[in-house]
Amino acid sequence: MNLPAMSARQPARAATAAFIGTMIEWYDFYIYATAAALVFGTLYFPSHDPFVSTMASFATFxxxxxxxxIGGLVFGHLGDRIGRKKALMTTLMMMGIATVCVGLLPDFSKVGVLAPVLLVLLRVVQGIAVGGEWGGAVLMAGEHAPQGRRTFFASFAQLGSPAGLILxxxxxxxxxxxxxADFLSWGWRLPFLASSVLLVVGILIRMGVNESPEFAQIKEANKTVKLPVAEVFSSAWRLVLLCIGANTIGIAGVYFTNTFMIAYTTQYVGVTRSLILDCLFAVAIIQLCAQPVAAWLAERIGSARFLKFAALAAMLSPYPMFVLVQSGSVVPMVIGIAIAVVCMASFYSVIAGFVSGVFPTRVRYSAISLSYQVCGAVAGGLTPLVGTYLAHRFVGQWWPLAVFYTCLAAISLLCIVALDARRSQRADASEALHAS
Known part of the structure; x- marks a missing residue:
């Protein structure tokens, strides 16, 4: 096959590799989240109070x-210095190996306090790996995209989240x-051990994708930055803060409607584990279908305008969700959770391409990774904990949880408005400069 033909296929290959790679990474991340909600509290943090065990389990999450x-800083630096592709191969291997090790880890009854210590260490490795993965996957897809298609192609990296959740x-x-008894003894380990197969598949797929053409250009021109993170902090820290806030509902919403919802419905609504997992499976399929439609629509009406509408819809969505979830029946629960998830997922699908366009190529990996992962640490990591606390504090009342979700979406809306205003100011200044 000639080189032009191979080059023409690279955008599709890059988008596919971003999707498959992030799907594997998020599968690994989500099986930990599901196990944290279902079994880790019992096996690694035994207590007479289920609330204490659940909180301890979500703390490791x-x-x-x-x-x-940390992963965003380390691999953002490597991705901006030596290349996106090498950084992504490393993050995938780290995640796969750590996940398999979780599946082999003895529980508290076997090795005592060493069990939760090792669990936390493996969770740290997972966190570092996924911290470096997201930015590189978004850029490999977006920077290979044809002119004017960055939002749509970058959204393929975001598709990995619902696909990984489905798996x-x-x-x-x-x-x-x-x-x-079998589930607690060995059954829960099988999803972790299956990651070894997915790891091999992911590595083989990513080997077939060339380095990002935009990065290759600045490297060939010797325009890479020696310390990209330092440049981000010195020249773009305000943009980073706004991007951290902008990502809030896209990250926190996922763990509210999935990880926390498992614990909430099984402990406070009284549904079975299998029923809520069936509901979330159906909702994940809806999310997988909704995200590319959202990215396509955003390209036509403008990313900033679309994100504002999606964030506003997300602010309103938890109220019908909780009303329907309280029924404890499959169909109303699926509809209720799907309302919130479609709003959140539409925002999540588009935010990657929008944020990546805010920063220059030479520091882009570091900047978007830092923005996304700091938001993930705060909004994603604390959301199940805050939700669990509110559910325990206001037993039988769902409105505090709905208000909490609305506040998360409002943060994203305000930051998107601010980012769009800054972009408009830069555009006006550029036009004035050209006119003069």
Missing amino acids: AVGFFARP SLVAFRAVTSLDK
């Missing part, structure tokens, strides 16, 4: 988020059909 900014729910739905 949060540790992974707090490690993500994780399928895996856990299969093992939760076992009786309780």
